[in-house]
Amino acid sequence: MKKFKWGILGPGRIAEKLAEAIQQSDNGEVYAIGSRSLDKAANFAKRFGASKSYTSYEELCADDKLDIIYIATPHSFHCEHSLLAMKHGRNVLCEKPFALDAEEATKMITCAKENNVFLMEAMWSRLLPGMKKVKNLLEQNAIGSVKKMTADFCFTSSPQEKARLFEPSLGGGALLDVGIYPLTLACSFFGFPIKFEAKADLTDKGVDATSHYYLEFANGAKAELYSSMVQESKGEAIIEGEEGRIIIHPKAWTLKEVTLENGKVETFDTSYEGSDYLLQVEEVHKCLNKGMKESSINSFEWTLSMMHLMDDLREKMAVNYKLKE
Ligand SMILES: NC(=O)c1ccc[n+]([C@@H]2O[C@H](COP(=O)([O-])OP(=O)(O)OC[C@H]3O[C@@H](n4cnc5c(N)ncnc54)[C@H](OP(=O)(O)O)[C@@H]3O)[C@@H](O)[C@H]2O)c1
Structure with missing residues (x-):
């Protein structure tokens, strides 16, 4: 198989993790780095x-030896930097959240189609074996009719520690940073909701410090989810059905261990070897090898639906990044 040359645009914290995953992969090579700082690059x-x-x-985007560029800048630059890369004819893996809103996401997808390049959101949880396991258990009706799901992703940070999270102009707040993970779990299992509500405690700059989401799905299931950047939580997901429950153990978004309780108790080891991000790198390589322009798992339809849902939830929470600039 061909060795793929990766370019990294915005070498920050997550870019280090992705670079490690590229190094662990059979066919990837960290080939070029683009930074605003000479020393950092x-x-x-x-x-x-x-x-x-x-x-x-x-300059990074102009390097025509690159097979793919990974966009790892703050959320508010995902659209601008992805467009820059794609207009140079580059394939793109863009960090989550794909964009600030559905309008930007639509522009990015249109640009990918116009330039005939590959584009994928780096929502790695969807590619993990545990995701498939839980879906299989639900399809097999292992807990009967599903009634309720709870999940959360919280951590404690501060403007000193992670400035971008507290800046409205950089798309700060818990929803886009970590709320997207419990939402991804719920919507991967049940589809996108037919009804929803959201409430948040806002910071003094008006982004959501802690946010609660309530979703109702077509199959009758309900999800109570929350996320925070100012408090801790267990990080567990529980799906309750009429005949049992499925527990996705902390950190639920890594989907490494799943327990089924339905009269008997069975725990499944759904861990994987290597970096959390390796399967995502391999998905990109697989798509590029086949000449695909879109991943069938992290598809355009999936990404766009998630962006629309987060726009709607943000409206309910009265968070508007663009008005705060
Ligand atoms: N998939 C995951 O598990 C995961 C985990 C963490 C974060 N993320 C996502 O990855 C993105 C980056 O997060 P991060 O935690 O890696 O951020 P970070 O450490 O702050 O790095 C972001 C990089 O973007 C570049 N940049 C360009 N304009 C910037 C600006 N105005 N302010 C700050 N940085 C700027 C900087 O690189 P140069 O200065 O070198 O150009 C910086 O190193 C976010 O969208 C986040 O949601 C994903």
């Missing part, structure tokens, strides 16, 4: 053995 390139380091994102 050079240091990151040295650490991961990249042959090229560029001090502008534009």
Whole structure:
């Protein structure tokens, strides 16, 4: 199989993890780094053995040896930087959340089609074996008719520690950063909701510090989900049915261990070898090898539906990034 040359645009915290996953993959090579800072680009390139380091994102995107560019800048730049890469004819893996809103997401998908390039959202949880396991249990009716799901993703941070999370202009707040994970679990299992509500405690700059989401699905299931960047939680997901329950153990979004309780108790090890992000890198390689322009798992339809849902939830919480600039 061909060795794919990756370019990393915005070498921050998550980019390090993705670079490790590329190194673990059979067919990936960390080839070029694009940063706004010369030192950062050079240091990151040295650490991961990249042959090229560029001090502008534009220069990185102009390198026609690249097979794919990974966008790892803050949420508010995902659209701009993905468009920059795709207009240079580059394939793109873009970090989650795909964009600030559905309008930006639509622009990105249109640009991918116009330039005939591959584009995928880096929502890695959807690619994990545990996701398939839970879906199989639900399809097999292992807990009977589903009544309720609860899930959360919370952590404690501060503007000093992670400034971008507290900045409305950078798409800050819990929803786009971590709320997207319990939403992804619920919507992967039950589809997108037919009814929803959301409430949040806002920071003084008006982004959601803690947010609660209530969803109702066509199959009658209801989900109570929450996320926070100012408090901790267990990070567990529980799906309750008429005849039992499924527990996705913390950290539920990594889907590494699942317990089925339905008269008897059975625990499944759904862990995987290597980086949490390796399967995502492999999905990109598989799609590129087959000449696909879209992943069948993290499809355009999935990404766009999630962006619309998060727009609607944000409206309910009265969070508007663009008005706060
Ligand atoms: N998939 C996951 O599990 C996961 C985990 C964490 C984060 N993420 C996502 O990845 C993205 C980046 O998060 P991160 O935690 O890696 O952020 P980070 O550490 O702050 O890194 C972001 C990088 O973007 C570049 N950048 C460009 N303009 C910027 C600006 N105005 N302010 C700050 N940085 C800017 C910087 O690179 P240069 O200065 O070198 O150009 C910076 O290193 C977010 O969208 C986040 O949701 C995903």
